[in-house]
Amino acid sequence: MxxxxxxxxxxxxxxxxxxxxxxxxxxxxxxxxxxxxxxxxxxxxxxxxxxxxxxxxxxxxxxxxxxxxxxxxxxxxxxxxxxxxxxxxxxxxxxxxxxxxxxxxxxxxxxxxxxxxxxxxxxxxxxxxxxxxxxxPREAPYPAEAPARIVVGVEDRPGESAMAGWAFEEAASRGAGILALHAVGGEFGSPRRRVMEDLELSEALAGLGEHHPDVRVEQLVSDRAVADALVEASRTAALVVVGAARRTGRIGMALGRVNHAVLHHAHCPVVVVPIDR
Structure with a gap:
């Protein structure tokens, strides 16, 4: 191990x-x-x-x-x-x-x-x-002075449970809360879609709260672009946690456009967690 x-x-x-x-x-x-x-x-x-x-x-x-x-x-x-x-x-x-x-x-x-x-x-x-x-990043605070919040980006992709689980374990060890953020990148169009997005986010987090009952969880469904929403949330976070799919038949992870943007522009440390699809 x-x-x-x-x-x-x-x-x-x-x-x-x-x-x-x-x-x-x-x-x-x-x-x-x-x-x-x-x-x-x-x-x-x-x-x-x-x-x-x-x-x-x-x-x-x-x-x-x-x-x-x-x-x-x-x-x-x-x-x-x-x-x-x-x-x-x-x-x-x-x-x-x-x-x-x-x-x-x-x-x-x-x-x-x-x-x-x-x-x-x-x-x-x-x-x-x-x-x-x-x-x-250099401008990150000392760990003890960081906000008591960890942001995890949830995109409803296969394998994200490992990424969310990492974020919950880290929040528990820090005595921090979780902001689970799901961005749809545009207007919701109807109240029904907003409700459906909220339900899907809740389902993606199902079970994790039971394993970490002391971790406070806040859910946010945003109409902003994913990278913009995560970078903005990083202003009041200790960490931003994102997932990157392992490359099929190749070493490493496919970071993607969103992760590139977050890594370049986040105001706090970023953790990239490998996920299997």
Whole structure:
């Protein structure tokens, strides 16, 4: 059973904030934390002189050690390991996701060739990981200061129960409520359609409340476009949880247009949960 929580570390402000959220998640769920830094610049292929390569490796090891000390200062007793990989960052995080319960990345990093820049490494990780991926923007609050609400986008697709279940479990661990949001992307047209949409949303959540009776649930059927509704709801949320279907016969998830928009524009961390159709 996957246990560890993996977070990409590159020294950027976005990665430090991702570390805050990953460490908080690890503590609340009683899981070990692994800090990963990866770079193809560390490959000993003769391009970089030996002495310069040695200094570069030492620099990156110091970065991981500093991040580990920070995590332990905030969460004494947390099981924290580090890993330095001589490969591309996205590949290292995706490989680690095979044995992880969660992978966390900053929405942007140092940029350039090896930074955790969303749209390159962050996007690759979100699209190819085998486990849920937590994408944390720099402007996200510290976990303890986040609103006590988790938004989950419900589109009435097959397999969404796993995504909703993840959101409910996280809400229970945080003492937060759930906003289950279903957006139809246009006017309802008739009162009957509004009632039908409400009923379908209730059916999609059936049973989850029974397993988590202490989690407050609010349902919202919106006439806005899905991405717009989720981004707006993210203003008052700790997390936005979305689902991405696993690719048939291929590794990773099909993020789709809505998830791309939410990942780029949400005001809080976003969790992409793999779903099976």
């Amino acid at each position: 996957p246990t560890q929580i993996i977070v990409g570390v590159d020294g950027s402000a976005h990665a430090w904030r991702a570390l805050d959220w990953a460490a908080d998640y690890a503590v609340r769920h009683g899981r070990p934390l692994e800090l990963v830094h990866a770079s193809r610049a560390l490959v000993d292929d003769g391009v970089i002189p030996k002495d310069a390569l040695g200094r570069l490796v030492a620099e990156r090891e110091d970065l991981l050690a500093e991040a580990r000390q920070y995590a332990l200062k905030v969460h004494p007793g947390l099981d924290v390991a580090t890993r330095l990989d001589r490969t591309d960052p996205g590949g290292a995080l995706v490989e680690g996701s095979e044995h992880a319960a969660l992978v966390a990345v900053g929405s942007r990093g140092l940029g350039g060739f090896e930074g955790l820049l969303f749209g390159s490494v962050g996007l690759y990780t979100a699209a190819h990981a085998r486990c849920p991926v937590l994408v944390v």
